[in-house]
Structures are given as structure tokens and as C-alpha cells.
Amino acid sequence: MAMEWTEETIARLRDLWQQGLSTAEIGRQLSVTKNAVVGKAHRLGLKPRPSPIRRAAKTASAPAATTAASPAAEPAVESTPTTPAAEAAAPAVTPAAPPALQKAPAKAQTAPTPAPQPKPAAPAAAETAPAPRATRATKAALRPVSEPRRRSSQSCCWPLGDPGTPGFHFCGATPLPGKPYCAEHAQLAYVKLRDRRDNVA
DNA sequence: CCCTGATTCGC
DNA sequence: GCGAATCAGG
Numbered sequence: 777m778a779m780e781w782t783e784e785t786i787a788r789l790r791d792l793w794q795q796g797l798s799t800a801e802i803g804r805q806l807s808v809t810k811n812a813v814v815g816k817a818h819r820l821g822l823k824p825r826p827s828p829i830r831r832a833a834k835t836a837s838a839p840a841a842t843t844a845a846s847p848a849a850e851p852a853v854e855s856t857p858t859t860p861a862a863e864a865a866a867p868a869v870t871p872a873a874p875p876a877l878q879k880a881p882a883k884a885q886t887a888p889t890p891a892p893q894p895k896p897a898a899p900a901a902a903e904t905a906p907a908p909r910a911t912r913a914t915k916a917a918l919r920p921v922s923e924p925r926r927r928s929s930q931s932c933c934w935p936l937g938d939p940g941t942p943g944f945h946f947c948g949a950t951p952l953p954g955k956p957y958c959a960e961h962a963q964l965a966y967v968k969l970r971d972r973r974d975n976v977a
Numbered sequence: 978c979c980c981t982g983a984t985t986c987g988c
Numbered sequence: 989g990c991g992a993a994t995c996a997g998g
Contacts, residue, residue, distance in 0.1 A: 778988090778990040799982060811991050814982065819989070825982080 779808060781816060793817055796825070932958035 779785075785806060792802040799810040799817070806813065817823045932947035949958035 781990085798980085800980080809991070810982080811993080813991095814984090815989090815991050818983080823982095 779812060779816075786816070786820065789813065789816060790820070790822060793822055793825070 781789075788806060789802060792805060793813075797805070799813040803810040803813045814823075930950070932949040932951045947958055951958050
């Protein structure tokens with residue numbers, strides 16, 4: 777099987793793509809590979825995003841044709857490694873622990889062993905459940921997240937709404953001492969990674 | 978090494 | 989049409 781690419785998925789692809797998410801990021805959120813994302817994006821015709829490379833000018837055929845080099849200045853949409861939109865999704869708040877984004881990848885979910893002690897990781901709620909993202913997000917999370925310097929944020933960083941969308945925002949309530957989330961969301965956040973039926977419908 | 982996106986080509 | 993494989997730059 778290839779992938780259904782229903783109107784829905786295509787719509788999401790378009791949306792995420794437009795939001796400036798990286799192909800890999802989109803792929804994760806759509807549970808497909810980045811290749812699939814790129815390929816589809818091409819076929820869909822959308823794709824004016826900054827490419828890190830410029831594949832050699834087409835073999836043969838007008839090699840010295842209108843090769844205007846054209847270093848077409850890219851919009852400031854470029855940040856650095858990691859997804860630009862992802863940062864945009866979780867800005868300003870300087871959360872002690874990066875809130876997982878919405879939608880859980882059906883795969884690539886290297887089930888983070890249920891730690892004996894609650895650790896900020898798996899917000900698993902019903903709808904708009906910000907699910908834990910393994911892969912490199914995990915790596916990042918495993919790093920000095922402890923960060924002795926920055927204490928917890930002054931506001932709950934539980935994500936509400938879809939990152940990137942206008943309505944997206946963080947809870948903002950007063951978080952528990954030492955926790956990035958408020959009392960209510962902490963309960964959701966520190967679930968033991970059990971039934972987190974992905975909503976990735 | 979990691980990441981990124983782009984293209985090719987068998988399916 | 990699809991996307992893994994491959995390529996190529998950072």
C-alpha cells in the first residue's frame with residue numbers, strides 16, 4: 777500500500793507545509809516519511825520552500841541556458857536546525873520542558889519506558905492531546921533538561937490548540953512547583969504512557 | 978554524525 | 989500516484 781492521501785491528509789500536509797514545518801516534521805505528524813511528504817508535495821505542486829541544496833542543473837539539455845544563478849533571497853523563514861515553525865509554536869514561554877506537540881506518531885514511537893518516577897513527557901489527553909514525540913524530541917528531552925539555571929516557567933506550558941494556528945496558546949496557569957504544568961495539566965502530562973490511543977485519525 | 982530538502986525510478 | 993533510495997548541502 778502506498779498511502780491514501782485523502783483530502784484530509786492532503787489538507788493537513790498543505791497546512792503544515794505552509795506553516796513552514798520541515799518535511800520530516802510533517803512526516804512525523806502525518807505518520808509518513810519525509811520522502812512521502814516531499815514527494816507528495818511535489819506532485820501537489822506546492823513547494824516553494826527553501827531547499828538546503830541545489831541539485832545540479834538538469835543533466836544535458838540546455839546546460840548553459842538560462843542559468844541565472846538567482847540567489848533568490850529567501851524570506852526570513854529560515855532559522856537553524858530544528859523546525860522554525862516548531863519554535864514558533866512554542867515561543868516566548870521558555871518552558872522548562874518542551875511541551876510535546878499535538879498528534880502522536882503512530883510509529884517511530886520508541887516507547888519510553890515507564891519511568892518509575894513521573895517525568896515530563898507524555899501529555900495524553902483525549903482530543904487535541906499533545907502526545908509525546910519520541911525520535912529526536914526524546915533525545916532533546918533526555919539532555920540536560922534539568923537545567924539548574926532556569927526554574928520552571930511562571931506559567932503552565934500545556935499547549936492548547938494546534939501549534940501554528942492563531943488560536944494556539946499555552947495554558948498559562950500557575951504551574952506546580954518545579955513542574956512546567958499547572959496542577960490540572962500536570963495530571964494529564966504525567967500519565968503513565970498507557971492508553972494514549974493516537975488520534976491520528 | 979545529525980539535520981535538511983530534491984530527484985530518480987521501481988513499483 | 990506513490991515513496992524508498994539516493995543524492996547533496998549545512
